[in-house]
Amino acid sequence: YEEEEHTLRELRIFLRDMCKKLANNRLFFMFTKPVDTEEVPDYTNIIKQPMDLETMMTKVDFHRYECARDFLNDIELICQNALEYNPASKHVCFRTSADKQIRHRACSLRDYAYTLIKSEMDTDFEEKCLSISTKR
Numbered sequence: 001y002e003e004e005e006h007t008l009r010e011l012r013i014f015l016r017d018m019c020k021k022l023a024n025n026r027l028f029f030m031f032t033k034p035v036d037t038e039e040v041p042d043y044t045n046i047i048k049q050p051m052d053l054e055t056m057m058t059k060v061d062f063h064r065y066e067c068a069r070d071f072l073n074d075i076e077l078i079c080q081n082a083l084e085y086n087p088a089s090k091h092v093c094f095r096t097s098a099d100k101q102i103r104h105r106a107c108s109l110r111d112y113a114y115t116l117i118k119s120e121m122d123t124d125f126e127e128k129c130l131s132i133s134t135k136r
């Protein structure tokens with residue numbers, strides 16, 4: 001009913017702000033757009049469910065998130081995809097290469113997103129969203 005729609009509207013405004021903050025952080029530029037399968041042809045052979053911050057912004061607009069937990073699940077997906085596509089391997093070259101930096105960036109994206117949401121979102125607001133989400 002109207003009160004629930006108001007809550008979900010507030011959630012969308014909050015999540016767009018989160019997306020903007022994450023996408024505007026230069027550290028995370030490689031997570032801001034879908035991986036270009038022209039440039040990286042083997043990507044979709046390895047990663048079955050690609051995700052990126054621009055896609056997440058679109059999902060907010062399409063009312064695809066009903067609580068912060070669903071939003072963080074997609075952040076987790078971005079992180080897991082990057083760790084999977086850039087595995088820590090025993091070869092020396094992977095220990096010092098760009099792959100290691102991408103793995104670090106993926107982990108900091110995840111930690112930064114959790115911390116940002118935890119610090120900026122009231123727990124009772126998230127509980128309200130969760131109760132709406134479970135009822136629907």
Ligand SMILES: CC(=O)c1nc(NC(=O)[C@H]2CNCCN2)sc1-c1cc(O)cc(O)c1
Nearest residue numbers: 030031033034035036081082085086099102
């Ligand atoms: C985001 C991600 O997971 C990603 N991983 C990469 N790994 C590599 O290039 C490793 C793969 N193993 C062999 C040595 N190279 S490049 C890359 C990426 C970077 C961007 O600036 C934009 C973009 O869309 C994707």
